[in-house]
Amino acid sequence: MLPDAAVCFVADQQSFYYFVKSSTTSPSGTSVIATGQGTSVPGRWFKLNTGGGATGATGATGSTGATGATGATGATGGGATGATGATGVTGATGATGATGATGATGAGATGATGATGATGATGATGATGSANSPFFQFGANDVVDTNFMVPWNGGSAASSANGTIAGAAPYAGTLRRLTVKVTSGTISGTGTVTIFVNGVATTITATLTNGQAQVTDDVHTAVVARGDLITVQVTSAGGSLAGWVATVEITP
Secondary structure (H helix, E strand, C coil): CCCCCCEEEECCCCEEEEEECCCCCCCECCCEEECCCCCCCCCEEEECCCCCCCCCCCCCCCCCCCCCCCCCCCCCCCCCCCCCCCCCCCCCCCCCCCCCCCCCCCCCCCCCCCCCCCCCCCCCCCCCCCCCCCEEEEEEECCCCCEECEECCCCCECECCCCCCCEECCCCEEEEEEEEEEEECCCCCEEEEEEEECCEEEEEEEEEECCCCEEEECCCCEEECCCCEEEEEEEEECCCCCEEEEEEEEEC
16 A cells, blocks of 8 residues: 555656545546546545646645654652552452362271170060961761751751851951861762852862762862851762761961
8 A cells, every 4th residue: 555645757647646545536637547446445646747837736634654662761750659558448258169189098908897786685576376277167967969068067967058057257368278078978970069158159169079088179269257157068960978078278
């Protein structure tokens, strides 16, 4: 960028030109010439008159020169030092810094094992369990088809009325392990014994067939509540049905 008031000589015009950086004067022949950037950009070359014509208009004031260098610092004055000012107010406490890294684990030896503590008091003894499960026993002589056995008596005649000869459950529990045994006579056909609870047949059942003297059902069970009535029915299909005994366990 040319400085303001720059001067150049144009040979084909045999004239000097000076540059006005801020001028936007419209170009005029060889008297006023725009820069190569076009007329829209400030900056014009003005032809200097070297003949006897009138003095041209005063050119635009040049731009202010650069600021001079700062002068040397003056000598320090010899006045006495002023009194110390009052202490300022204490500033607010700064935020707590981040926690430092955890130090390395110490290498001390493991301490000796402590003495064994005293033995605690013996707990209370639990209730004694029953050695054998209680059971119901039913029996009958001269069994007729679909009769019910008599509780705890193998010498009485069977009854056809369900519930009139029954045993009451002494506590809530589960009936299981039916065992049926023929005490006299033989079975030439089949004889089936079924456990009833409150007049309703359960799945506990055992069948004697062709001369068998004893049979069991260790698979099926039935739940009873205290006071439920338990009866045993015999159903025969041929053969001589004389003395029968049936037992069934009841476990709490």
